[in-house]
Amino acid sequence: MRRYFRLIRVFIALSAQEEIAYRANFLVSALHSLLNFGTGLLGLVVLFDQVEAVHGWDYASTLAVLGVYLSVSALRGLFISPSLDSLVGMDGDIWRGEFDFTLIRPANTQFLASFRRWRLFALVDLALGLLVLGAALVQLNTALTGAQVITFLLTLCASVMVLYAVLLVFASLVFWNPGFLFTWVFDGLFQMARYPVGMYPGGLRLALTWIVPVGIITTVPARALTHDLPPGLLVGALVFAGTAVLIASILFRAGLGRYASASS
Amino acid sequence: MNHRGGLALIQSTWLSWMQHRSFFFLLAFGWMIPPLIYLFVWATAAGGGTAAGLTRGEFTAYYLVLILVNQLTYAQTNWTVGDIIRSGDLNRLLLYPMSPLYNTLATELAGKVVYMTFVIPVTGGLALLLRPDLHPSLTDVLAFVPALLFAWALRFLWGYWLALLAFWVTRADSLLAVQDALIFLLAGQVAPTTILPGLIRFAAVILPFRYMVGFPVEVLTGQLDRADLIAGFAAQIGWLVIAFVLYQVMWRRGVRRYTAIGG
Numbered sequence: 001m002r003r004y005f006r007l008i009r010v011f012i013a014l015s016a017q018e019e020i021a022y023r024a025n026f027l028v029s030a031l032h033s034l035l036n037f038g039t040g041l042l043g044l045v046v047l048f049d050q051v052e053a054v055h056g057w058d059y060a061s062t063l064a065v066l067g068v069y070l071s072v073s074a075l076r077g078l079f080i081s082p083s084l085d086s087l088v089g090m091d092g093d094i095w096r097g098e099f100d101f102t103l104i105r106p107a108n109t110q111f112l113a114s115f116r117r118w119r120l121f122a123l124v125d126l127a128l129g130l131l132v133l134g135a136a137l138v139q140l141n142t143a144l145t146g147a148q149v150i151t152f153l154l155t156l157c158a159s160v161m162v163l164y165a166v167l168l169v170f171a172s173l174v175f176w177n178p179g180f181l182f183t184w185v186f187d188g189l190f191q192m193a194r195y196p197v198g199m200y201p202g203g204l205r206l207a208l209t210w211i212v213p214v215g216i217i218t219t220v221p222a223r224a225l226t227h228d229l230p231p232g233l234l235v236g237a238l239v240f241a242g243t244a245v246l247i248a249s250i251l252f253r254a255g256l257g258r259y260a261s262a263s264s
Numbered sequence: 265m266n267h268r269g270g271l272a273l274i275q276s277t278w279l280s281w282m283q284h285r286s287f288f289f290l291l292a293f294g295w296m297i298p299p300l301i302y303l304f305v306w307a308t309a310a311g312g313g314t315a316a317g318l319t320r321g322e323f324t325a326y327y328l329v330l331i332l333v334n335q336l337t338y339a340q341t342n343w344t345v346g347d348i349i350r351s352g353d354l355n356r357l358l359l360y361p362m363s364p365l366y367n368t369l370a371t372e373l374a375g376k377v378v379y380m381t382f383v384i385p386v387t388g389g390l391a392l393l394l395r396p397d398l399h400p401s402l403t404d405v406l407a408f409v410p411a412l413l414f415a416w417a418l419r420f421l422w423g424y425w426l427a428l429l430a431f432w433v434t435r436a437d438s439l440l441a442v443q444d445a446l447i448f449l450l451a452g453q454v455a456p457t458t459i460l461p462g463l464i465r466f467a468a469v470i471l472p473f474r475y476m477v478g479f480p481v482e483v484l485t486g487q488l489d490r491a492d493l494i495a496g497f498a499a500q501i502g503w504l505v506i507a508f509v510l511y512q513v514m515w516r517r518g519v520r521r522y523t524a525i526g527g
Contacts, residue, residue: 028438035445043454049461050316054309181290188294192301200304
Protein backbone atom coordinates (compact mmCIF):
# COMPACT_ATOMS: atom_id res chain seq x y z
CA MET A 1 0.00 0.00 0.00
CA ARG A 2 2.74 2.47 0.98
CA ARG A 3 4.47 1.70 -2.25
CA TYR A 4 1.35 2.79 -4.15
CA PHE A 5 1.19 6.12 -2.33
CA ARG A 6 4.83 6.67 -3.16
CA LEU A 7 4.12 5.88 -6.78
CA ILE A 8 1.28 8.41 -6.83
CA ARG A 9 3.66 11.03 -5.42
CA VAL A 10 6.16 10.27 -8.18
CA PHE A 11 3.43 10.44 -10.84
CA ILE A 12 2.26 13.81 -9.53
CA ALA A 13 5.80 15.20 -9.50
CA LEU A 14 6.47 13.97 -13.03
CA SER A 15 3.22 15.38 -14.39
CA ALA A 16 3.89 18.70 -12.68
CA GLN A 17 7.30 18.96 -14.30
CA GLU A 18 5.82 18.19 -17.68
CA GLU A 19 3.08 20.77 -17.23
CA ILE A 20 5.40 23.52 -16.01
CA ALA A 21 7.48 23.16 -19.17
CA TYR A 22 4.62 24.67 -21.18
CA ARG A 23 4.22 27.98 -19.39
CA ALA A 24 2.16 29.75 -22.03
CA ASN A 25 -0.39 26.97 -21.75
CA PHE A 26 -1.23 28.13 -18.25
CA LEU A 27 -2.85 31.23 -19.68
CA VAL A 28 -4.85 29.20 -22.16
CA SER A 29 -5.95 26.78 -19.43
CA ALA A 30 -6.93 29.67 -17.20
CA LEU A 31 -8.98 31.12 -20.02
CA HIS A 32 -10.78 27.82 -20.55
CA SER A 33 -11.52 27.46 -16.85
CA LEU A 34 -12.93 30.95 -16.63
CA LEU A 35 -15.08 30.43 -19.73
CA ASN A 36 -16.49 27.20 -18.35
CA PHE A 37 -17.19 28.87 -15.02
CA GLY A 38 -18.66 32.01 -16.57
CA THR A 39 -20.95 30.33 -19.08
CA GLY A 40 -22.26 27.95 -16.41
CA LEU A 41 -23.03 30.76 -14.04
CA LEU A 42 -24.59 33.07 -16.63
CA GLY A 43 -26.71 30.19 -17.90
CA LEU A 44 -28.36 30.01 -14.49
CA VAL A 45 -28.70 33.78 -14.23
CA VAL A 46 -30.53 33.86 -17.57
CA LEU A 47 -32.85 31.01 -16.62
CA PHE A 48 -33.78 32.30 -13.19
CA ASP A 49 -34.23 35.81 -14.53
CA GLN A 50 -37.37 34.43 -16.19
CA VAL A 51 -38.65 31.83 -13.72
CA GLU A 52 -38.72 31.51 -9.94
CA ALA A 53 -38.20 27.76 -9.74
CA VAL A 54 -38.22 24.73 -12.02
CA HIS A 55 -39.80 21.61 -10.54
CA GLY A 56 -39.03 22.79 -7.03
CA TRP A 57 -35.42 23.70 -7.81
CA ASP A 58 -34.83 27.40 -7.15
CA TYR A 59 -31.78 29.50 -7.99
CA ALA A 60 -29.79 28.68 -4.85
CA SER A 61 -30.24 24.90 -4.98
CA THR A 62 -29.55 24.79 -8.74
CA LEU A 63 -26.43 26.85 -8.08
CA ALA A 64 -25.37 24.19 -5.58
CA VAL A 65 -25.75 21.52 -8.29
CA LEU A 66 -23.57 23.60 -10.61
CA GLY A 67 -21.01 23.94 -7.82
CA VAL A 68 -20.89 20.18 -7.33
CA TYR A 69 -20.71 19.66 -11.09
CA LEU A 70 -17.73 22.00 -11.43
CA SER A 71 -15.96 20.50 -8.39
CA VAL A 72 -16.48 16.90 -9.46
CA SER A 73 -15.44 17.74 -13.04
CA ALA A 74 -12.31 19.32 -11.60
CA LEU A 75 -11.49 16.17 -9.63
CA ARG A 76 -12.05 14.19 -12.78
CA GLY A 77 -9.71 16.51 -14.68
CA LEU A 78 -7.12 16.19 -11.92
CA PHE A 79 -6.23 12.57 -12.56
CA ILE A 80 -9.05 10.32 -13.82
CA SER A 81 -9.39 11.83 -17.29
CA PRO A 82 -5.71 12.54 -17.98
CA SER A 83 -4.81 8.98 -16.98
CA LEU A 84 -7.59 7.23 -18.85
CA ASP A 85 -7.25 9.49 -21.89
CA SER A 86 -3.58 8.69 -22.25
CA LEU A 87 -4.69 5.06 -22.29
CA VAL A 88 -7.77 4.91 -24.51
CA GLY A 89 -8.11 8.40 -25.97
CA MET A 90 -7.16 9.44 -29.47
CA ASP A 91 -3.58 8.41 -30.05
CA GLY A 92 -3.62 6.79 -26.63
CA ASP A 93 -1.48 3.83 -25.65
CA ILE A 94 -4.01 1.27 -26.86
CA TRP A 95 -4.22 2.86 -30.29
CA ARG A 96 -0.48 2.77 -30.67
CA GLY A 97 0.12 -0.53 -28.88
CA GLU A 98 2.28 1.10 -26.23
CA PHE A 99 0.05 -0.37 -23.57
CA ASP A 100 2.43 -3.36 -23.64
CA PHE A 101 4.90 -1.35 -21.59
CA THR A 102 2.29 -0.66 -18.93
CA LEU A 103 1.36 -4.33 -18.71
CA ILE A 104 4.87 -5.48 -17.95
CA ARG A 105 5.40 -3.03 -15.09
CA PRO A 106 5.54 -4.52 -11.58
CA ALA A 107 2.42 -2.79 -10.28
CA ASN A 108 -1.31 -3.30 -10.59
CA THR A 109 -2.37 -2.43 -14.15
CA GLN A 110 -5.63 -0.80 -13.16
CA PHE A 111 -3.77 1.33 -10.65
CA LEU A 112 -1.28 2.45 -13.29
CA ALA A 113 -4.04 3.13 -15.81
CA SER A 114 -6.01 5.22 -13.31
CA PHE A 115 -3.37 7.31 -11.55
CA ARG A 116 -0.38 7.70 -13.75
CA ARG A 117 -1.09 11.13 -15.17
CA TRP A 118 -2.12 14.26 -13.28
CA ARG A 119 -3.12 17.71 -14.35
CA LEU A 120 -2.51 19.97 -11.43
CA PHE A 121 -4.14 22.96 -13.10
CA ALA A 122 -7.46 21.26 -12.34
CA LEU A 123 -6.99 22.52 -8.77
CA VAL A 124 -7.90 25.97 -10.08
CA ASP A 125 -11.12 24.50 -11.46
CA LEU A 126 -11.73 22.92 -8.08
CA ALA A 127 -11.35 26.30 -6.39
CA LEU A 128 -13.86 27.83 -8.82
CA GLY A 129 -16.29 24.98 -8.17
CA LEU A 130 -16.00 25.43 -4.42
CA LEU A 131 -16.54 29.15 -4.92
CA VAL A 132 -19.86 28.43 -6.66
CA LEU A 133 -20.82 26.07 -3.85
CA GLY A 134 -20.01 28.78 -1.32
CA ALA A 135 -22.12 31.27 -3.24
CA ALA A 136 -25.00 28.81 -3.23
CA LEU A 137 -24.73 28.43 0.55
CA VAL A 138 -24.75 32.21 1.01
CA GLN A 139 -27.85 32.41 -1.21
CA LEU A 140 -29.56 29.71 0.82
CA ASN A 141 -28.79 31.67 3.96
CA THR A 142 -28.91 28.68 6.27
CA ALA A 143 -26.34 27.57 8.81
CA LEU A 144 -24.75 24.23 8.00
CA THR A 145 -24.81 21.56 10.65
CA GLY A 146 -21.86 19.26 11.21
CA ALA A 147 -23.97 16.28 10.18
CA GLN A 148 -24.78 17.97 6.86
CA VAL A 149 -21.11 18.61 6.11
CA ILE A 150 -20.26 14.98 6.82
CA THR A 151 -23.16 13.72 4.67
CA PHE A 152 -22.05 16.05 1.90
CA LEU A 153 -18.45 14.82 2.00
CA LEU A 154 -19.62 11.19 2.02
CA THR A 155 -21.90 11.72 -0.97
CA LEU A 156 -19.10 13.61 -2.74
CA CYS A 157 -16.82 10.59 -2.25
CA ALA A 158 -19.55 8.37 -3.62
CA SER A 159 -19.97 10.64 -6.61
CA VAL A 160 -16.25 10.63 -7.48
CA MET A 161 -16.27 6.83 -7.15
CA VAL A 162 -19.27 6.51 -9.46
CA LEU A 163 -17.68 8.88 -11.95
CA TYR A 164 -14.47 6.88 -11.87
CA ALA A 165 -16.35 3.61 -12.29
CA VAL A 166 -18.37 4.86 -15.23
CA LEU A 167 -15.30 6.27 -16.96
CA LEU A 168 -13.44 3.02 -16.38
CA VAL A 169 -16.33 1.04 -17.88
CA PHE A 170 -16.44 3.29 -20.94
CA ALA A 171 -12.65 3.08 -21.21
CA SER A 172 -12.71 -0.72 -20.90
CA LEU A 173 -15.14 -1.04 -23.78
CA VAL A 174 -12.23 -0.05 -26.00
CA PHE A 175 -10.82 -3.55 -25.58
CA TRP A 176 -13.87 -4.95 -27.37
CA ASN A 177 -14.09 -2.24 -29.98
CA PRO A 178 -10.75 -0.51 -30.44
CA GLY A 179 -10.91 2.80 -32.23
CA PHE A 180 -14.33 3.83 -30.96
CA LEU A 181 -14.06 6.72 -28.53
CA PHE A 182 -16.51 5.51 -25.89
CA THR A 183 -15.52 8.15 -23.37
CA TRP A 184 -16.81 10.83 -25.72
CA VAL A 185 -20.31 9.41 -25.41
CA PHE A 186 -20.07 9.80 -21.68
CA ASP A 187 -18.65 13.32 -21.98
CA GLY A 188 -21.74 14.36 -23.89
CA LEU A 189 -24.14 12.84 -21.38
CA PHE A 190 -22.16 14.10 -18.41
CA GLN A 191 -22.82 17.70 -19.43
CA MET A 192 -26.41 17.06 -18.43
CA ALA A 193 -25.26 16.85 -14.81
CA ARG A 194 -24.95 20.66 -14.77
CA TYR A 195 -28.64 20.77 -13.93
CA PRO A 196 -30.62 18.81 -11.35
CA VAL A 197 -31.98 15.61 -12.89
CA GLY A 198 -35.40 16.71 -11.66
CA MET A 199 -35.46 19.23 -14.51
CA TYR A 200 -35.45 16.53 -17.17
CA PRO A 201 -38.52 14.64 -18.44
CA GLY A 202 -39.48 11.29 -16.87
CA GLY A 203 -37.75 8.66 -18.99
CA LEU A 204 -34.57 10.66 -19.33
CA ARG A 205 -34.54 11.29 -15.58
CA LEU A 206 -34.59 7.54 -14.91
CA ALA A 207 -31.83 6.94 -17.44
CA LEU A 208 -29.74 9.71 -15.93
CA THR A 209 -30.13 8.26 -12.46
CA TRP A 210 -29.55 4.57 -13.10
CA ILE A 211 -27.99 3.95 -16.52
CA VAL A 212 -25.57 6.86 -16.78
CA PRO A 213 -25.80 7.81 -13.13
CA VAL A 214 -25.06 11.52 -13.46
CA GLY A 215 -27.89 12.13 -10.99
CA ILE A 216 -25.97 10.38 -8.24
CA ILE A 217 -22.85 12.27 -9.23
CA THR A 218 -24.19 15.82 -8.83
CA THR A 219 -27.79 15.97 -7.67
CA VAL A 220 -27.35 13.83 -4.55
CA PRO A 221 -24.39 15.75 -3.03
CA ALA A 222 -26.09 19.07 -3.81
CA ARG A 223 -29.24 17.82 -2.09
CA ALA A 224 -27.23 16.79 0.94
CA LEU A 225 -26.08 20.38 1.24
CA THR A 226 -29.29 22.23 0.47
CA HIS A 227 -32.03 19.95 1.78
CA ASP A 228 -31.96 17.11 4.25
CA LEU A 229 -30.93 13.90 2.56
CA PRO A 230 -32.96 10.83 3.56
CA PRO A 231 -30.57 8.37 5.26
CA GLY A 232 -31.69 5.64 2.86
CA LEU A 233 -30.47 7.68 -0.10
CA LEU A 234 -27.08 8.22 1.54
CA VAL A 235 -26.60 4.51 2.17
CA GLY A 236 -27.95 3.70 -1.27
CA ALA A 237 -25.49 6.09 -2.95
CA LEU A 238 -22.53 4.64 -1.05
CA VAL A 239 -23.52 1.04 -1.81
CA PHE A 240 -24.14 1.95 -5.44
CA ALA A 241 -20.71 3.60 -5.65
CA GLY A 242 -18.93 0.59 -4.14
CA THR A 243 -20.73 -1.83 -6.44
CA ALA A 244 -20.03 0.35 -9.47
CA VAL A 245 -16.29 0.43 -8.79
CA LEU A 246 -16.28 -3.34 -8.26
CA ILE A 247 -18.14 -4.07 -11.50
CA ALA A 248 -15.97 -1.64 -13.42
CA SER A 249 -12.81 -3.30 -12.10
CA ILE A 250 -14.08 -6.74 -13.12
CA LEU A 251 -14.91 -5.45 -16.58
CA PHE A 252 -11.51 -3.79 -16.91
CA ARG A 253 -9.81 -7.06 -15.97
CA ALA A 254 -11.92 -8.96 -18.50
CA GLY A 255 -10.99 -6.36 -21.08
CA LEU A 256 -7.30 -6.76 -20.35
CA GLY A 257 -7.64 -10.40 -21.32
CA ARG A 258 -8.71 -9.34 -24.78
CA TYR A 259 -5.90 -6.88 -25.36
CA ALA A 260 -3.86 -8.04 -28.32
CA SER A 261 -1.48 -5.12 -28.81
CA ALA A 262 -1.35 -3.14 -32.03
CA SER A 263 1.08 -2.30 -34.76
CA SER A 264 1.12 0.36 -37.38
CA MET B 265 -9.36 30.90 -60.17
CA ASN B 266 -9.68 27.18 -60.57
CA HIS B 267 -13.21 26.36 -59.42
CA ARG B 268 -13.44 22.90 -61.03
CA GLY B 269 -10.45 21.68 -59.07
CA GLY B 270 -12.08 23.05 -55.95
CA LEU B 271 -15.31 21.16 -56.58
CA ALA B 272 -13.45 17.90 -57.21
CA LEU B 273 -11.56 18.39 -53.97
CA ILE B 274 -14.79 18.97 -52.08
CA GLN B 275 -16.33 15.77 -53.40
CA SER B 276 -13.31 13.58 -52.71
CA THR B 277 -13.00 14.94 -49.16
CA TRP B 278 -16.62 14.21 -48.39
CA LEU B 279 -16.37 10.65 -49.74
CA SER B 280 -13.27 9.92 -47.70
CA TRP B 281 -14.88 11.33 -44.56
CA MET B 282 -17.89 9.07 -44.88
CA GLN B 283 -15.59 6.15 -44.15
CA HIS B 284 -14.88 7.49 -40.67
CA ARG B 285 -18.47 8.34 -39.96
CA SER B 286 -18.72 6.84 -36.48
CA PHE B 287 -16.08 9.31 -35.30
CA PHE B 288 -17.95 12.26 -36.76
CA PHE B 289 -21.28 10.99 -35.47
CA LEU B 290 -19.74 11.06 -32.00
CA LEU B 291 -18.65 14.65 -32.47
CA ALA B 292 -22.09 15.61 -33.71
CA PHE B 293 -23.64 13.84 -30.72
CA GLY B 294 -21.49 15.87 -28.33
CA TRP B 295 -22.45 19.15 -30.00
CA MET B 296 -26.13 18.30 -29.81
CA ILE B 297 -26.17 17.94 -26.06
CA PRO B 298 -25.93 21.57 -24.83
CA PRO B 299 -28.94 22.79 -26.84
CA LEU B 300 -30.77 19.62 -25.83
CA ILE B 301 -30.16 20.38 -22.16
CA TYR B 302 -31.68 23.83 -22.56
CA LEU B 303 -34.57 22.39 -24.54
CA PHE B 304 -35.44 20.16 -21.58
CA VAL B 305 -34.81 22.78 -18.92
CA TRP B 306 -36.93 25.45 -20.62
CA ALA B 307 -39.66 22.98 -21.57
CA THR B 308 -39.85 21.85 -17.95
CA ALA B 309 -39.85 25.47 -16.79
CA ALA B 310 -42.77 26.23 -19.12
CA GLY B 311 -44.63 23.13 -17.93
CA GLY B 312 -48.31 23.31 -18.86
CA GLY B 313 -48.25 27.10 -19.11
CA THR B 314 -45.57 29.46 -20.38
CA ALA B 315 -42.12 30.63 -19.34
CA ALA B 316 -41.05 34.06 -20.57
CA GLY B 317 -44.11 34.04 -22.84
CA LEU B 318 -43.25 30.84 -24.68
CA THR B 319 -44.98 27.49 -24.35
CA ARG B 320 -43.39 24.09 -24.03
CA GLY B 321 -44.07 23.31 -27.68
CA GLU B 322 -42.55 26.59 -28.80
CA PHE B 323 -39.38 26.01 -26.81
CA THR B 324 -39.16 22.51 -28.26
CA ALA B 325 -39.54 23.82 -31.80
CA TYR B 326 -36.99 26.57 -31.18
CA TYR B 327 -34.34 24.23 -29.84
CA LEU B 328 -34.85 21.48 -32.41
CA VAL B 329 -34.37 24.02 -35.19
CA LEU B 330 -31.40 25.40 -33.27
CA ILE B 331 -29.75 21.98 -33.13
CA LEU B 332 -29.97 21.74 -36.93
CA VAL B 333 -28.85 25.32 -37.55
CA ASN B 334 -26.03 25.04 -35.03
CA GLN B 335 -24.73 21.94 -36.75
CA LEU B 336 -25.09 23.42 -40.22
CA THR B 337 -23.27 26.62 -39.33
CA TYR B 338 -20.63 25.20 -37.00
CA ALA B 339 -17.28 25.76 -38.69
CA GLN B 340 -15.20 23.04 -37.11
CA THR B 341 -12.56 23.37 -39.82
CA ASN B 342 -11.50 26.66 -38.25
CA TRP B 343 -9.82 24.61 -35.56
CA THR B 344 -7.48 22.92 -38.05
CA VAL B 345 -6.47 26.09 -39.92
CA GLY B 346 -4.09 27.03 -37.13
CA ASP B 347 -2.60 23.52 -37.07
CA ILE B 348 -1.95 23.65 -40.80
CA ILE B 349 -0.13 26.96 -40.45
CA ARG B 350 1.91 25.86 -37.43
CA SER B 351 2.88 22.47 -38.82
CA GLY B 352 4.01 23.88 -42.16
CA ASP B 353 1.40 21.90 -44.09
CA LEU B 354 0.39 25.17 -45.65
CA ASN B 355 3.42 24.85 -47.97
CA ARG B 356 1.70 22.11 -49.90
CA LEU B 357 -1.58 24.00 -50.09
CA LEU B 358 0.12 27.15 -51.34
CA LEU B 359 1.48 25.18 -54.28
CA TYR B 360 -1.98 24.13 -55.43
CA PRO B 361 -3.31 26.13 -58.35
CA MET B 362 -6.22 27.36 -56.22
CA SER B 363 -6.79 29.28 -53.02
CA PRO B 364 -6.16 27.35 -49.76
CA LEU B 365 -9.60 28.57 -48.77
CA TYR B 366 -10.92 25.79 -51.01
CA ASN B 367 -9.19 23.21 -48.88
CA THR B 368 -10.94 24.49 -45.80
CA LEU B 369 -14.22 24.74 -47.69
CA ALA B 370 -13.84 21.13 -48.83
CA THR B 371 -13.52 19.81 -45.27
CA GLU B 372 -16.27 22.17 -44.23
CA LEU B 373 -18.79 20.86 -46.78
CA ALA B 374 -17.64 17.26 -46.30
CA GLY B 375 -18.34 17.68 -42.61
CA LYS B 376 -21.81 19.04 -43.27
CA VAL B 377 -22.74 16.03 -45.42
CA VAL B 378 -21.47 13.53 -42.85
CA TYR B 379 -22.92 15.28 -39.81
CA MET B 380 -26.31 15.73 -41.41
CA THR B 381 -26.70 11.99 -42.02
CA PHE B 382 -26.65 11.74 -38.23
CA VAL B 383 -28.28 14.94 -37.03
CA ILE B 384 -31.33 14.94 -39.33
CA PRO B 385 -32.62 11.48 -38.32
CA VAL B 386 -31.95 12.19 -34.63
CA THR B 387 -33.74 15.55 -34.62
CA GLY B 388 -36.52 13.95 -36.65
CA GLY B 389 -36.91 11.26 -34.00
CA LEU B 390 -36.85 13.84 -31.22
CA ALA B 391 -39.51 15.85 -33.05
CA LEU B 392 -41.81 12.81 -33.15
CA LEU B 393 -41.16 12.22 -29.46
CA LEU B 394 -41.39 15.75 -28.10
CA ARG B 395 -44.04 17.21 -30.42
CA PRO B 396 -42.75 20.71 -31.22
CA ASP B 397 -45.12 23.55 -31.97
CA LEU B 398 -43.82 24.82 -35.31
CA HIS B 399 -46.02 26.49 -37.92
CA PRO B 400 -43.81 28.65 -40.11
CA SER B 401 -45.52 30.78 -42.74
CA LEU B 402 -44.24 30.78 -46.30
CA THR B 403 -42.44 34.10 -45.73
CA ASP B 404 -40.76 32.64 -42.63
CA VAL B 405 -39.41 29.78 -44.70
CA LEU B 406 -38.36 32.06 -47.55
CA ALA B 407 -36.56 34.38 -45.13
CA PHE B 408 -35.00 31.43 -43.31
CA VAL B 409 -33.00 30.20 -46.31
CA PRO B 410 -30.90 33.35 -46.83
CA ALA B 411 -30.66 33.89 -43.07
CA LEU B 412 -29.19 30.41 -42.72
CA LEU B 413 -26.75 30.88 -45.61
CA PHE B 414 -25.53 34.23 -44.26
CA ALA B 415 -25.27 32.72 -40.78
CA TRP B 416 -23.06 29.93 -42.07
CA ALA B 417 -20.88 32.29 -44.11
CA LEU B 418 -20.53 34.69 -41.18
CA ARG B 419 -19.65 31.98 -38.66
CA PHE B 420 -17.19 30.41 -41.08
CA LEU B 421 -15.41 33.62 -42.09
CA TRP B 422 -15.41 34.99 -38.55
CA GLY B 423 -13.75 31.84 -37.25
CA TYR B 424 -11.41 31.78 -40.24
CA TRP B 425 -9.98 35.22 -39.66
CA LEU B 426 -9.54 34.40 -35.97
CA ALA B 427 -7.79 31.17 -36.93
CA LEU B 428 -5.48 33.06 -39.32
CA LEU B 429 -4.07 34.89 -36.30
CA ALA B 430 -1.98 31.70 -36.03
CA PHE B 431 0.38 33.44 -38.47
CA TRP B 432 1.37 35.69 -35.56
CA VAL B 433 0.40 33.89 -32.34
CA THR B 434 0.96 30.19 -31.63
CA ARG B 435 -2.13 29.56 -29.54
CA ALA B 436 -4.63 31.57 -31.56
CA ASP B 437 -7.13 28.72 -31.29
CA SER B 438 -7.93 29.76 -27.73
CA LEU B 439 -9.76 32.67 -29.34
CA LEU B 440 -12.00 30.10 -31.03
CA ALA B 441 -12.87 28.74 -27.58
CA VAL B 442 -13.83 32.27 -26.54
CA GLN B 443 -15.97 32.50 -29.65
CA ASP B 444 -17.72 29.24 -28.78
CA ALA B 445 -18.46 30.52 -25.29
CA LEU B 446 -19.85 33.78 -26.63
CA ILE B 447 -21.99 31.89 -29.11
CA PHE B 448 -23.31 29.71 -26.30
CA LEU B 449 -24.28 32.78 -24.35
CA LEU B 450 -25.29 35.34 -26.97
CA ALA B 451 -26.38 33.35 -30.02
CA GLY B 452 -29.51 31.89 -28.54
CA GLN B 453 -28.30 28.61 -27.04
CA VAL B 454 -28.73 29.32 -23.37
CA ALA B 455 -32.05 31.01 -24.16
CA PRO B 456 -33.67 32.58 -27.23
CA THR B 457 -32.09 36.05 -27.51
CA THR B 458 -35.56 37.62 -27.31
CA ILE B 459 -35.88 36.57 -23.65
CA LEU B 460 -32.34 37.33 -22.47
CA PRO B 461 -32.05 39.84 -19.60
CA GLY B 462 -31.39 43.50 -20.50
CA LEU B 463 -27.66 44.00 -20.81
CA ILE B 464 -26.89 40.54 -22.21
CA ARG B 465 -29.67 41.02 -24.73
CA PHE B 466 -28.23 44.35 -25.83
CA ALA B 467 -24.83 42.71 -26.34
CA ALA B 468 -26.50 39.90 -28.28
CA VAL B 469 -28.19 42.28 -30.70
CA ILE B 470 -25.07 44.40 -31.28
CA LEU B 471 -22.39 41.69 -31.55
CA PRO B 472 -22.12 39.29 -34.51
CA PHE B 473 -22.75 36.03 -32.63
CA ARG B 474 -26.54 36.03 -32.68
CA TYR B 475 -26.42 36.30 -36.47
CA MET B 476 -24.41 33.07 -36.69
CA VAL B 477 -27.02 30.81 -35.04
CA GLY B 478 -29.93 32.39 -33.21
CA PHE B 479 -31.21 34.74 -35.89
CA PRO B 480 -32.20 32.12 -38.52
CA VAL B 481 -33.90 30.08 -35.79
CA GLU B 482 -35.89 33.10 -34.64
CA VAL B 483 -36.86 33.72 -38.27
CA LEU B 484 -38.20 30.21 -38.82
CA THR B 485 -40.03 30.02 -35.50
CA GLY B 486 -41.72 33.35 -36.26
CA GLN B 487 -40.46 35.22 -33.20
CA LEU B 488 -39.60 38.40 -35.12
CA ASP B 489 -41.78 41.15 -36.52
CA ARG B 490 -41.00 42.86 -39.81
CA ALA B 491 -38.81 45.62 -38.33
CA ASP B 492 -36.73 43.11 -36.33
CA LEU B 493 -36.39 40.97 -39.43
CA ILE B 494 -35.04 43.80 -41.59
CA ALA B 495 -32.72 45.02 -38.82
CA GLY B 496 -31.49 41.46 -38.37
CA PHE B 497 -30.68 40.98 -42.03
CA ALA B 498 -28.92 44.35 -42.12
CA ALA B 499 -26.79 43.42 -39.12
CA GLN B 500 -26.05 40.00 -40.60
CA ILE B 501 -24.89 41.42 -43.92
CA GLY B 502 -22.94 44.20 -42.22
CA TRP B 503 -21.02 41.75 -40.04
CA LEU B 504 -20.48 39.47 -43.01
CA VAL B 505 -18.81 42.29 -44.94
CA ILE B 506 -16.64 43.11 -41.92
CA ALA B 507 -15.68 39.45 -41.52
CA PHE B 508 -14.78 39.20 -45.21
CA VAL B 509 -12.59 42.31 -45.09
CA LEU B 510 -10.86 41.04 -41.96
CA TYR B 511 -10.26 37.67 -43.63
CA GLN B 512 -8.73 39.37 -46.69
CA VAL B 513 -6.47 41.58 -44.60
CA MET B 514 -5.36 38.72 -42.34
CA TRP B 515 -4.68 36.40 -45.24
CA ARG B 516 -2.68 38.90 -47.34
CA ARG B 517 -0.55 40.08 -44.43
CA GLY B 518 -0.21 36.65 -42.88
CA VAL B 519 0.86 34.76 -45.94
CA ARG B 520 3.52 37.37 -46.68
CA ARG B 521 4.85 36.88 -43.19
CA TYR B 522 4.64 33.10 -43.35
CA THR B 523 7.76 30.97 -43.27
CA ALA B 524 7.51 27.26 -42.70
CA ILE B 525 9.47 25.68 -39.90
CA GLY B 526 10.89 22.21 -39.94
CA GLY B 527 11.55 19.87 -42.79
